[in-house]
Amino acid sequence: xxxxxxxxxxxxxxxxxxxxxxQGHTVTVISSKQDKAKDINAIGAVxxxxxxxxxxxxxxxxxxxxxxxxxxxPGNFFDPNFDVHExxxxxxxxxxxxxxxxxxxxxxxxxxxxAHTDQYNGxxxxxxxxxxxxxxxxxxxxxxxxxxxxxxxxxxxFIPIIRSQGAIITNxxxxxxxxxxxxxxxxxxxxxxxxxxxxxxTVQYIASDExxxxxxxxxxxxxxGRPDLKWVTIPDQQALDGMLAAxxxxxxxRGLVEMNAGRRGGRLYExxxxxxxxxxxVKMTEFANEFAAAxxxxxxxxASAH
Numbered sequence: 001x002x003x004x005x006x007x008x009x010x011x012x013x014x015x016x017x018x019x020x021x022x023q024g025h026t027v028t029v030i031s032s033k034q035d036k037a038k039d040i041n042a043i044g045a046v047x048x049x050x051x052x053x054x055x056x057x058x059x060x061x062x063x064x065x066x067x068x069x070x071x072x073x074p075g076n077f078f079d080p081n082f083d084v085h086e087x088x089x090x091x092x093x094x095x096x097x098x099x100x101x102x103x104x105x106x107x108x109x110x111x112x113x114x115a116h117t118d119q120y121n122g123x124x125x126x127x128x129x130x131x132x133x134x135x136x137x138x139x140x141x142x143x144x145x146x147x148x149x150x151x152x153x154x155x156x157x158f159i160p161i162i163r164s165q166g167a168i169i170t171n172x173x174x175x176x177x178x179x180x181x182x183x184x185x186x187x188x189x190x191x192x193x194x195x196x197x198x199x200x201x202t203v204q205y206i207a208s209d210e211x212x213x214x215x216x217x218x219x220x221x222x223x224x225g226r227p228d229l230k231w232v233t234i235p236d237q238q239a240l241d242g243m244l245a246a247x248x249x250x251x252x253x254r255g256l257v258e259m260n261a262g263r264r265g266g267r268l269y270e271x272x273x274x275x276x277x278x279x280x281x282v283k284m285t286e287f288a289n290e291f292a293a294a295x296x297x298x299x300x301x302x303a304s305a306h
Contacts, residue, residue, distance in 0.1 A: 001025045001026070001066040001067065001195060002025070002026045002028075002064060002065045002066050003020055003025050003026070003027050003028070003065060003066060003067050003068070003069070003194060003195075004027075004028045004029075004030065004048070004061055004062055004065045004067075004068045004069070005017055005020075005027060005028065005029050005030065005045075005068075005069045006030045006052060006068075006069060006070050006071050007029075007030075007069070007071045007073075007110075008029065008030065008031035008032070008033065008036055009029065009031070009036060009039055009040065009043075011151075011153065011183040012071070012110065012183045012186050012187050012190070013029065013069070013071070013187075014043070015183065015184055015187035015188075016069065016187040016190055016191055017029050017040075017043055017045045018043050019187060019188065019191040020191055020194075020195070021043060021044040021045055023191070023195065025195070026046070027044070027045040027046065028045065028046045028047075028048050028061060028065070029045045029046070029047060029048065030048045030049075030050065030052070030058075030061060031047060031048070031049055032049070032050065032051050032052070033049070034049050036049075037049060048061045052072075052073075052091050052094060052095075053090070053091070053094060054094070055094040055095075055097040055098045055101070056098075056101075058094060058095065058097075058098030058102075059097070059098040059101035059102045060102075061098075061102075062098055062099065062102035062104045063102040063103065063104075064102075065102070065104055066106065067104070067106040067107070067108065067194050067195075068099070068104050068106070068107055068108070069107075069108045069109075069110070069190060069194060070095050070107060070108070070109045070110065070134075071109070071110035072088045072091040072092060072110075072126075072130060073091075074087075074088060074126070075087050075088075076249075077248055077249050077252040077253075078247050078248055078249060079249060080249055080250070082249050082252070083251070084123065084126060084249075084251070084252055084255075085125070085126045085129065088126045088129070088130060089126070089129055089130065089133060092129075092130040092133040092134060093133060095107075095134065096133060096134060096136060096137055099137055099141060100137065100138070104141070105140060105141055105142060106141075106142050106194070106198070107134070107137070107141060107142065107143045107144070108143075108144045108146060108190055108193055108194045109130075109131075109134055109143060109144070109145050109146065110146050110148070110186075110190075111127045111130065111131055111145045111146060111147045111203075112124050112127040112147055112148060113147055113148065113149045113150070113179070113205070113268060113269065113272055114127060114128070114259070114262070114268050115127035115128045115130075115131050115145070115147055116128070116147075116203075116271040117271070120258075120261075120262035120267040120268055121258075121259060121262055121268060122254070122255040122256060122257065122258030122259030122260070122261070122262060123252060123255030123256050123258070123259050124255075124259055124268075125255070127147075131145055135201065142198050142199045142200060142201075143201050143202075144193050144194075144198050144201075144202045144203075144204065145201070145202065145203045145204070146186070146189065146190055146193070146204055146206060147203060147204065147205045147206065147272075148181045148186045148205075148206040148207070149178075149179035149180060149181045149205065149206070149207045149269075149272065150178065150179065150180050150181065151180075151181060151182075151183065152180055152181065152182050152183075152208070152282075152284070152287040152290075152291075153183070153287075153290075155216065155220065155287075155291060156291065156294050158170075159291075159294060159295050159298065160298075162224075162226070162229065162295070163295075163298065166226070166229070167217075167229065167230045167231070167232045168213070168216075168217055168220075168229065168230070168231045168232065169232045169234055170231075170233070170234065170239060170260060171233065171234055171235065171236045171238070171239035171257055171260045171261060172213065172233060172260045172261065172263040172264050173213040173214065173231045173232065173233035174212060174213055174214065174233065174264070175212045175213075175214050175215075176212055176265075176266060177210040177211060177212050177215075178210065178211065178212060178213065178263065178269065179205075179207035179209070179210050179269065179272060180207065180208060180209050180210070180211060180216075180284060180287075181206055181207050181208045181209075181280065182208045182280060182281075182282035182286075182287060184280075184281075184282050185206060185207075185208045185280025185281060185282050186206050188280065188281075189204065189206045189280070203275070204277065205272050205275055205276070205277045206277060206280065207272075207277055207279055207280065208279055208280040208281070208282045208283060208284075209279060209280075209282075209283045209284045210279070211284050213231040214230075214231050215284075216231065216284060217229045217230055217231035219284050219285055219288050220288055220291050220292075222288070223288035223289065223291055223292040223295075224291070224292050224295045224296075236257050236260075236261055239257050239260070240253055240254060240257045243256065243257070
């Protein structure tokens, strides 16, 4: 098959490209950075250097593909003038135009937990909006919406506060199990879906493990040699004040606080638990090794909007 991937060599797109290349598919990887071309070539894929904001470039790249994988980078949450919802909606509209103009008939789209509703999901509402925009494509275009849950690597953003205050501190927590996912399991699921026939509009949740915040603190604490590590829940306003003090875009900060508030009581996860997937291979205890290495190096990665 000829398959085109957006997402450059990110957390999901790189392992996805590697899987598809090993399977013998012709894989094109879109990146906005020319210096990524050599790395894309190195894994056996074909680089296509251009912007997701250029629908003509996208259409030319998509042309002749059997399937495309689409994702929208959420952008810079620390730019005070950045409107994430309009930015992502614009990329989705570009995808619609490019798919229409190229004649592609099969699309796999990276959506998210929370995309089933326009309530209780805060920042994740942009995934709901994008699914609606892509849904405007002609009925003959098959779309499989992938809805991963909270990414393991978002937990790396807690490393500075663990070091400074000895706890994980945010505006949700407790003993209710929550789903978490590894990018490797997302990539494996997408690879399986994109290479198989599908029709119509389908939704698939992706998760690797289900652990409560308190369990997560216990697992990560053991991995970093802090068995007393606690997950501490603070009021929404206190969490918002902390994000704003760190320089986060006010709209993005409010969206993250609202998203986390939706986790309390499970409102964000209602549709997930009604359509529970088979859990993937990478468990929280395995991710804890990655967390411990990052903790030792004090080099956390930025959180995404998942």
